[in-house]
Every structure is written in structure tokens, then in C-alpha cells.
Amino acid sequence: MTTERRSDCPISSALDIFGDRWSLLVIRDLLFKGKVRYGEFLDSEEHVSTNILADRLRTLQAHGLIDKQVDPDHGSKFIYSLTQKGRDLAPMLVEMILWSAEHDPTTAASEDFVAAARRDKRELLRRLLRPGNEQIGT
Amino acid sequence: MTTERRSDCPISSALDIFGDRWSLLVIRDLLFKGKVRYGEFLDSEEHVSTNILADRLRTLQAHGLIDKQVDPDHGSKFIYSLTQKGRDLAPMLVEMILWSAEHDPTTAASEDFVAAARRDKRELLRRLLRPGNEQIGT
Numbered sequence: 001m002t003t004e005r006r007s008d009c010p011i012s013s014a015l016d017i018f019g020d021r022w023s024l025l026v027i028r029d030l031l032f033k034g035k036v037r038y039g040e041f042l043d044s045e046e047h048v049s050t051n052i053l054a055d056r057l058r059t060l061q062a063h064g065l066i067d068k069q070v071d072p073d074h075g076s077k078f079i080y081s082l083t084q085k086g087r088d089l090a091p092m093l094v095e096m097i098l099w100s101a102e103h104d105p106t107t108a109a110s111e112d113f114v115a116a117a118r119r120d121k122r123e124l125l126r127r128l129l130r131p132g133n134e135q136i137g138t
Numbered sequence: 139m140t141t142e143r144r145s146d147c148p149i150s151s152a153l154d155i156f157g158d159r160w161s162l163l164v165i166r167d168l169l170f171k172g173k174v175r176y177g178e179f180l181d182s183e184e185h186v187s188t189n190i191l192a193d194r195l196r197t198l199q200a201h202g203l204i205d206k207q208v209d210p211d212h213g214s215k216f217i218y219s220l221t222q223k224g225r226d227l228a229p230m231l232v233e234m235i236l237w238s239a240e241h242d243p244t245t246a247a248s249e250d251f252v253a254a255a256r257r258d259k260r261e262l263l264r265r266l267l268r269p270g271n272e273q274i275g276t
Binding site for chain 1: 144146148149158163184227233235
């Protein structure tokens with residue numbers, strides 16, 4: 001499950017874990033969109049395939065970025081959540097949103113979100129990572 | 139060269155551009171390691187293949203993250219540089235380094251770099267992006 005590390009570089013080793021678009025879209029769904037179930041990730045507009053999604057969920061869990069628990073409403077299904085290690089990717093994703101907002105105004109970055117991030121990133125992250133928060137979209 | 143955008147999400151559209159490990163390693167080489175030539179990127183310890191490297195350089199240039207100019211020392215070769223759009227990925231890469239430093243102490247993130255980033259990210263970025271800087275490694 002865990003891939004071999006290609007070098008000791010902190011950027012490269014991070015990319016060995018989540019350096020493909022689909023892993024970070026799962027983190028995005030958990031962090032910004034309040035999605036927690038396999039079917040909800042599958043339903044995202046980027047149309048991830050079932051085998052890629054299943055693989056990325058396993059890999060993210062193997063690396064300790066997400067946890068899964070049995071869904072109390074559906075005993076055969078699971079609910080996913082970010083661990084602290086996964087939540088700690090929030091600053092990186094916020095920088096990615098700001099980069100897109102700066103360089104590609106046609107993306108759907110929320111003006112309120114971008115303004116809040118430019119004003120005070122620390123405060124935005126505090127609000128974003130507050131337990132139970134599912135309100136702050138991008 | 140430019141891939142079709144999978145959604146209007148600012149994270150997804152950024153990942154459509156650089157959401158693979160090799161693109162960001164080229165940005166890393168330009169930003170932190172002072173590498174500017176094809177052969178220098180090829181020589182990085184992650185061992186990118188020639189066809190992937192050539193493809194990523196073309197894609198990064200097509201999206202305006204890097205420029206290339208004829209190498210004055212070798213008329214048949216090129217020197218690559220980051221555009222402003224490429225340099226603006228520095229905050230995201232710094233967050234990636236901090237994430238690795240926090241969650242995987244076995245990576246080779248420089249203690250000085252991490253301490254400087256934790257103390258004052260804005261000042262670190264200012265020094266990192268200063269014209270002619272090739273001193274700040276990770």
C-alpha cells in the first residue's frame with residue numbers, strides 16, 4: 001500500500017503519498033465539502049472511477065491521513081474522516097485555492113473565502129478546522 | 139498540451155495543471171535547487187524518465203508556469219526559468235515542506251528552513267523569491 005520513497009526530499013516524499021490529483025480531491029471533499037462516504041466522493045463532479053477512488057482511500061488510510069468507521073446508519077458501509085495529519089494539509093490546499101484565484105479567475109473560488117484567506121490565513125484555518133464545521137466552501 | 143478542465147473547482151483546476159508528482163518536482167528544482175537545464179532536472183535523485191520530463195516541461199510552459207530561452211553557452215539547448223505564475227507556487231510548496239517536517243521527521247527538510255518558515259513565512263518567501271537567490275535549500 002505504501003509506495004517506496006523516491007528520495008529524502010520533503011516535497012518528494014509528500015508527493016509519494018498524495019502526489020496525484022485524486023488523493024487531494026478526496027482530502028478536499030472531506031475538508032471543504034462535508035463529504036464523508038464513498039458514494040459521496042464518487043459523486044464529485046470530477047468523476048473519479050470506482051477503482052481509483054477505492055485505491056486512493058486505502059492509500060490515504062495506510063499513510064494515516066484518513067480514518068474510517070462503520071456507518072451507524074448502514075452497517076456494511078463506512079464513514080471517512082480526516083486525521084490530524086490529513087487536516088494539516090489544509091494550509092497547502094488554501095494556498096492552492098489562492099493560486100488559482102490569482103492566476104485563473106474562471107475557477108469557482110468563492111470571493112468570500114479568498115478575501116478571508118488573504119486577510120488572515122490563520123483565522124480562516126482556525127474556522128475551517130473547527131470541529132463540526134462543514135460551512136466553509138471554497 | 140493543455141488538458142481539459144474536469145470541474146470549476148479551484149483545487150481541481152490547479153491539479154489539472156500540476157497535479158502529478160513530476161511537475162511539482164521540476165518547480166521544486168527551479169525554486170529551491172537552482173537547477174535550470176533539462177540535464178539538471180534529469181539528474182535529480184527521483185530519476186524522472188526523459189519522456190515524462192520532456193512532457194512536463196512542455197505542459198508547464200504551455201500553462202505559463204515556466205519559460206525557456208536558448209542557453210547562451212549551448213545554442214542547441216535551453217535554460218528554463220519560473221514565471222511569476224510559477225513562482226507563486228512557492229507558498230504551497232513551503233506548506234508541503236512544513237507538513238512533511240511535522241509528520242515525517244525522516245525527510246531531509248532543513249531545520250533552519252523549517253524554523254524560518256514557522257517563524258515568519260512571509261519573510262522566508264521574500265528571501266526565497268529574491269532575484270538571483272539560489273541559496274535557500276530545503
